[in-house]
Amino acid sequence: MFCNKLLLTKNDRLPFYVVTEVARAIHPLNPQVAIMAVPWGNLQLDELxxxxxxxxxxxALLIDELQDAIDAVLSDEPDKKYDISWRVIEDxxxxxxxxxxxxxHRFMGAGVYRSKGFFWLPGRDDLALLWNQAAGSINLEFISYWKAGVLTHTDNSLTKEExxxxxxxxAKMPGRFGDRRCRLTVIGESGEIDDFALALRQCLxxxxxxxxWQQGGIFHDPWPTKVARLA
Structure with a gap:
């Protein structure tokens, strides 16, 4: 109700008809503004x-009209505190x-608001992957190749000197696997992110x-084989 343009993000993850239905449903909340679907957060400069x-x-007029409703909510929960915290998983x-x-699918509850970071998987050990989670949405994105993974490639035209x-x-990296590592930051309600962070550590x-794995074992990998490439 307080905006001059309404943006629907992540519309690339939904069918067009669903995005259209959402836009029609929320348009009456602010009929004076246009609604724009934005894939991958891309907004053209001329549109902006x-x-x-x-x-x-x-x-200001709208706030005056809603002031009684705002005061009623504040009076019902005058001392409400939000126990927001974060945890870092690094290994x-x-x-x-x-x-x-x-x-x-089991531990990421509604109290896990945001998590993001880099990680790697056996079987894709040359890929540096980005973990990008917001609420119930998770993106698996390909960022680059680990340096340790590049050395396993025979078609990258690297010279002997390179x-x-x-x-x-x-050789100067502290980890056992070269520059490969997992580092995720989880943000949310303290009680829920503790359970989620513990479960993530148990995934290592x-x-x-x-x-x-080093002797040739292969783990079942249910994650999509096609991941987004970030330029």
Whole structure:
């Protein structure tokens, strides 16, 4: 009700008819403004510059009209506190693909508001992946290749000198797997993110699983084989 343009993000994840129905449903809340669907957060500069100026006068009138309702809500919960906290999961071990999948479906409750970071999976150990979660939505995105993974590629046209330089860099890394690592930050209600963070840590490969994988073992991977590439 207080905006001069309403943006529907992540519309690329929904059928067109669903986005249209959502736009029609919320349009009566603010019939004076246009509604725009925005895939991947992309908003053209000319569209941004063409937006009308923010109508402070109309918003001030609207706030006056809603003041009684606002005061009623505040009086009902005068001392309400939001116990927002964060946890960081950091380890050089990869996540077990199936356990990570199961954890996301079992432990990611409504109190887990946001989590983001880098991680890797056995079987895709050359890929640096971005974990990007907001509420119930999770994106698996390909950022780049780990340097340790680049050395396993035979078609990247690296010279002997370049490979030697990468090996020297990796030798200085503290982790067992070169520059590969998992580092996720989880934000949400304290009680729920503790359970989710603990479950994520239990998704990391055990020492026995690492040895089995290094000897040629293959883990079942239910995650999509096609992931978004961020330029």
């Amino acid at each position: 510059l063409s937006m009308p100026d923010y109508d402070f006068h109309r918003v 050089d071990r990869p996540f077990h693909p199936q356990r990570l999948w199961d954890t996301c 490979r030697a330089a990468i090996r020297q860099q990796l 490969l055990t020492e026995e699983e690492i040895l089995w």
